[in-house]
Amino acid sequence: MYEIVIISGKGGTGKTSVAGCFAALAGNAVLADCDVDAANLHLILGAKQREAYEFSASKKAEIHDALCVRCGACRDVCRFDAVSETSEAGEFKIDPLSCEGCGVCFYTCPRQAISMKEAVSGRWFISDTPYGIMVHAALRAGEGNSGKLVTLVKNKARELAEADGVRYVITDGPPGVGCPVIASLTGATVALIVTEPTRSAIHDMKRVLQVCRHFGVPASVCINRCDLSKENTAEIMRYCHEEGIHVIGEIPFDRAVVDAMVKGLPAVQYVECEASRRIRNMWEELKTGLAEKSDG
Amino acid sequence: MVISIASGKGGTGKTTIAVNLALSLNGQERVQFLDCDVEGPNAHIFLKPDFYYEKPVEIPVPAVDEARCSYCGRCAEVCSFHAIAVIKDHVLTFPELCHGCGGCIRFCPEKAITEIGRHIGVVRRGVAGEIDFVQGTLDIGEAISPPLIKAVKRLIQRDQTVILDAPPGTSCPAVETVKGSDFCLLVTEPTPFGLNDLSLATHMVRKLGVPAGVVINRSDVGDGRVDRFCEEQGIPILMRIPWDTRLSELYALGEPVAQSGSEWKAVFLRLFEDLQRVV
Structure with missing residues (x-):
């Protein structure tokens, strides 16, 4: 089983569009959307939800007003500024968005007026798509623990692939370089970094390549909207060459890719255009590379 | 006034809006710019600040003096993040899991635990024209960014017009x-991805009790569903930027559009006026 993770550093470079096309081209893959706080892959894969589960990974503190003697010890020990005193009644309240669930207030309270309650911070789903089973999730707005939810989605996808003898797990990753990206990369066979020839995307691509190196995941690069700036595209090629990173494809800008998204389809299923041809070639090359890797 | 520029979806144009708004106000207001996208800070590419100050940001993690430790296991019991473990007569710490709550130190009966700093990133400060520029950069391989974002925000000057460039998403960093x-x-942007993520971001700002308005970038691609969503939700659309190859090319080169003498300056000043009317 091969696990292909698509990331970018900078958001909006085309990760999900590429992941959707790969899903369609693979024919039979397990699909995982690890961008759990802004998941979009299901929108172009015609996903039909089969199972839904609640996700809770942390507890939140709650003050029981009847037991509270307003001593303020909880506020004094909280390092996350989650406890505040309401001005009118002198009551103490916990802001659930700031509470990290560390429990220091719970252990400190002299009157046992604080309890730690399991908090639901999102949901996760198993859905059917025409291209295979998909695992995805929706973190509640404003919640933490995205890394844990990503790990859950990935493990579930891996499990389903193993159970059904499926060859590929295609993972649409989150932007950035932090916790959810690290969780997405853990255990991956290969990372595909989708970048574009802009100063910002190059800056962020270099950072995410360092993350791949840090965690020992081999990476290749794909340049989306490669015709936007010839100079920047050339610079990406030069940089990757120097760093020994394979540039697996260049995709020219095409309005058809946006049109496909509006229609809720992967670009390769919508229209035969230059962009979809290039994505097809990329997938073939990636597949061959993975096969050679396991042979060699 | 503190204005944050956010979006659920990445790559919609947060930094473009933030940078050009700051440049348009420069000279008229005292402007402070904070790049809070510490995983992928990009605003410096456009504003080209001269940095005069750099400070490491650390989070407190436990250091155990095993000479004093009685291996009672209380530290592991109170740690909600499994960042400290006691195995027979040895204490293991996992600093990358530590949230820095200070529980283990507080509850250790032998006072055997102290705190040491663990480097997670840097905060830089500089000037770009008259703009006071602050940026955070998270270390590679580091998972938790909120403490660094907090460190950036500690430099906010509330008496100025403060522009915060947010990271994408709707979870803890945003x-x-x-x-x-x-x-x-x-x-x-008016696409299904843009709409889905705007609706998530709308939830987030409501939860936080922060009033919001929308900027639709590449407003002539896609469909009309973002417009309908904003109308239903009663969120004002404050600006529309049609697709323009020239804008993308300038962006690619790291050049802002609101330079002196450019018609864009007036456009962003109008956005600022409209925004003040809504607040």
Whole structure:
């Protein structure tokens, strides 16, 4: 089983569009959307939800007003500024968005007026798509623990692939370089970094390549909207060459890719255009590379 | 006034809006710019600040003096993050899991635990024209960004016009940035992805109690569903930027559009006026 993770550093470079096309081209893959706080892959894969589960990974503190003697010890020990005193009644309240669930207030309270309650911070789903089973999730707005939810989605996808003898797990990753990206990369066979020839995307691509190196995941690069700036595209090629990173494809800008998204389809299923041809070639090359890797 | 620029979806144009708004106001207002996208800070590419100050940001993690430790296991019992473990007569710490709550130190009966700093990133400060520029950069391999975002936000000058460039998404890094703002501009595009993520971002700002308005970028691609969503939700659309190859090319080169003498300056000043009317 091969696990292909698509990331970018900078958001909006085309990760999900590429992941959707790969899903369609693979024919039979397990699909995982690890961008759990802004998941979009299901929108172009015609996903039909089969199972839904609640996700809770942390507890939140709650003050029981009847037991509270307003001593303020909880506020004094909280390092996350989650406890505040309401001005009118002198009551103490916990802001659930700031509470990290560390429990220091719970252990400190002299009157046992604080309890730690399991908090639901999102949901996760198993859905059917025409291209295979998909695992995805929706973190509640404003919640933490995205890394844990990503790990859950990935493990579930891996499990389903193993159970059904499926060859590929295609993972649409989150932007950035932090916790959810690290969780997405853990255990991956290969990372595909989708970048574009802009100063910002190059800056962020270099950072995410360092993350791949840090965690020992081999990476290749794909340049989306490669015709936007010839100079920047050339610079990406030069940089990757120097760093020994394979540039697996260049995709020219095409309005058809946006049109496909509006229609809720992967670009390769919508229209035969230059962009979809290039994505097809990329997938073939990636597949061959993975096969050679396991042979060699 | 503190204005945060956010979006659920990445790549919708947050930094473009933030940078050009700052440049347009420069000279008219005292402007402070904080790049809170510490995982992928990009605003410096456009504003080209001269940095005069750099400070490491650390989070407190436990250091155990085993000479004093009685291996009672209380530290492991109170740690909600499994960042400290006691195995027979040895204490193991996992600093990358530590949230720095201080529980183990507080509850150790032998006072055997102290705190040491663990480097997670840097905060830089500089000037770009007259703009006071602050940026955070998270170390590679580091998972938790909110403490660094907090360190960036500690430099906020509330008496100025403060522009916060937020990271994408709607989880803790975005929340940490937008929290406490007077207004949040949500940048989106009229596509199904843009709409889905705008609706998530709308939830986030409501939870935080921050008033918001929308900027629709590449407003002539896609469909009309973002417009309908904003109307239903009663969120004002404050600006529309049609697709323009020239804008993308300038962006690619790292050049802002609102330079002196450019017609864009007036466009962004109007956005600022409209925004003040809504707050």
